[in-house]
Amino acid sequence: MEKKVILIKDTGFKSDTTRDIQSLFLKAIRDIGAEESIQIVRAADLGIYNQGVVVKILPDNTVYTHINSDNIDQIVKAVHKGEVLENLLLKDRVEQTRIVLRNCGVIDPENIEEYFSKGGYTSIAKCLFDLTPAKVIKEMKKSGLRGRGGAGFPTWMKWSFAANSFGDEKYVICNADEGDPGAYMDRSVLEGDPHSVIEGMTIAGYAIGAKHGYFYIRAEYPLAIERVENALKQAYERGLLGKNILGSDFSFDLEIRLGAGAFVCGEETALIASIEGKRGTPNPRPPYPTDSGLWKKPSIINNVETLANISAIFQKGGDWFSSIGTEKSKGTKVFAVTGKVKNSGLVEIAMGTSIKDIVYNIGGGVLNEKQLVAVQTGGPSGGVIPKKHLDTPVSYEHLQELGSIMGSGGMIVMDEDDCMVDISKFYLKFCVDESCGKCAPCRIGGYQMLSILNKISEGEGELEDMDKLHRISQAMQKASLCALGQTAPNPVISTLRYFEDEYKQHIIDKKCRAGKCSKLIQYTINPDKCKRCRLCVTNCPVSAITGDREHGYTIDQEKCIRCGRCFEVCKFEAIARV
Amino acid sequence: MEKTTQQKAMRKFTKICDIVNQYNRDKSKLIPILQKVQDEYRYLPEEVLTFVATTLNIPPATVYGVATFYAHFTLSPRGKYVIRICDGTACHVKGSNKLLETLREKLNLKDKNTTTSDMLFTLETVSCLGACGLAPVLVINDVVHGQVTREKAIKLIDEIIEKENKNAG
Ligand SMILES: Cc1cc2nc3c(=O)[nH]c(=O)nc-3n(C[C@H](O)[C@H](O)[C@H](O)COP(=O)(O)O)c2cc1C
Ligand code: SF4
């Protein structure tokens, strides 16, 4: 008989309960004489939280929650007999809905056969042989799919603009420049299911009448590039790309271009300039790319996740897709949940799921049992959602109401150790660094705002600075040439809206609650708690801590660079941060 | 006379010629060409930029403009080991700037210098590497290290230095 393993973990992190439960398990196993066939292992972490003591049975992967002394005998017997106890099974309170990630981690991305086995490339066949391009667009309209790259523009509309544009040379571009710092949904899709994106692009090409398409992929993603190259090769070999696809009249070629490290190239007109071999600076719109895009020909640019939805839509129908989600936001959204969350990772949920469910039920809550302060979405173009609005359902319209955006899918959980002035400074600095400098509102406005934020974080701020920030923000929003400049102030506006008090603390009290703004904090040694272990002395990089075992130690504030090293290493909490 | 210097240049830059020819001397492929050239030289020396401009028959200013616009292109030589610390949001909230401080200090990099004087290390920041689940993340010559603490970062550097010393001695 196959040997079974029972992994035990108390999800409230109390190792002593785990130990007690372990001995009860051992006893139960001995009672039925199953020592040879069942092994007990204490697990470090099972990725499940707030469900009491949890056990996982291997190799079956059954998970039971809320284990106590009353049900241990029952479990051991069931494991021994190979039965399942339905009433103790882990109930997923919030289900992920996997459309975009349907094949990720399920199929071998390097093997086209496995994609076929999931119905891959049946959608393109259906489009080519059963549907006219106009009908393809009609089905897309039914689905209600909106762009997942940030702005949420209806995909069918973009396609129909390009389809109606004059000319027989048109282009389809897949935007895989994934610039939002703190997000990796697109990378995962390209690495895990590259054929779904290729199929989506081919369907788009058929719908608008393009013969040629480009993948624009960040060079930082070597594995994604390799997987796409491999998938393209296989698709060509099978006649799914190239001349007369599947014997139809439709021909379509795809090639790869690599980004060279410029965030602004995620913007449509800049991306086009970059493919053309130029500096990636945006151009005024109109003309829109659907009229005059790559090489001045009608072009559509779609995000990776948008494209990965397409073949699923044609497999199951536009009506099926639009049955998922909210009134104005259909389907699912993939988020990269990171930051101070227990289970960081990719999450795909139906639109309308609340942020709270994502963070607590799927993400397992905040790390180290700290207090959640805010959740950030939309990256440098987005905003923060404070704790009181966590019940908000995820949808384009709801997030916008709160002054954030859906964005491409970054979701950063922030706790009491994160300073909102620091966060807004971080995002703004990102935009200032990445601004192409072509237009003045973004180039100068961004710089001005950043200097004001720097001033505030150094304790030199004045109350009227908050007003100034608002005024410059408005100018940037109205007058910048591209969305980078237009949205760069968003993180500042949104933190000012919800965390005005925190700004005031920095300005009036010269205090940083989170201890992030180094100019506003001081480290001191509490002589009562200090055990004179000298750990801080040896760890201080600038030798600012002096003294001896007899008289105790002090930190020379002149020398101290406020790196917090001593604070981190002290085992006795003798270092105070004020 | 004119011709011989050009011939000399051609000989010196045969590799570049190959690369440019691989792309059919197509101006629109300037970025992939520069990416390939940089793979070869590890940076883009000025004379190489001029040479690429000549072969593609475009003004050197255009090539220079492109080379300076994109963050991946570097016009000065870089160290043998390029350390890139992720400064994406996930890494930022998990303390990436402390890593940066620690390593700048460890490598004794002052002011705006990013490369050590012995040309062994170059220290840069990079925006999100798409490994946010492992934050904070740093990359040394394309090898990704996740959940890096200050101790771990220092250890990584020490290991390289030790290896280099061994090779030298
Ligand atoms: C500065 C800037 C950066 C952007 N970066 C990306 C990106 O990395 N990926 C992406 O898909 N869209 C990005 N976008 C949005 C694209 O310009 C475009 O709206 C999107 O690719 C359209 O595809 P969709 O309709 O499928 O969403 C960016 C926009 C701006 C202004
Ligand atoms: S808004 Fe900023 S990034 Fe966009 S064109 Fe103007 S300067 Fe360039």
Ligand code: FES
């Ligand atoms: S933020 Fe560092 S890997 Fe994404």
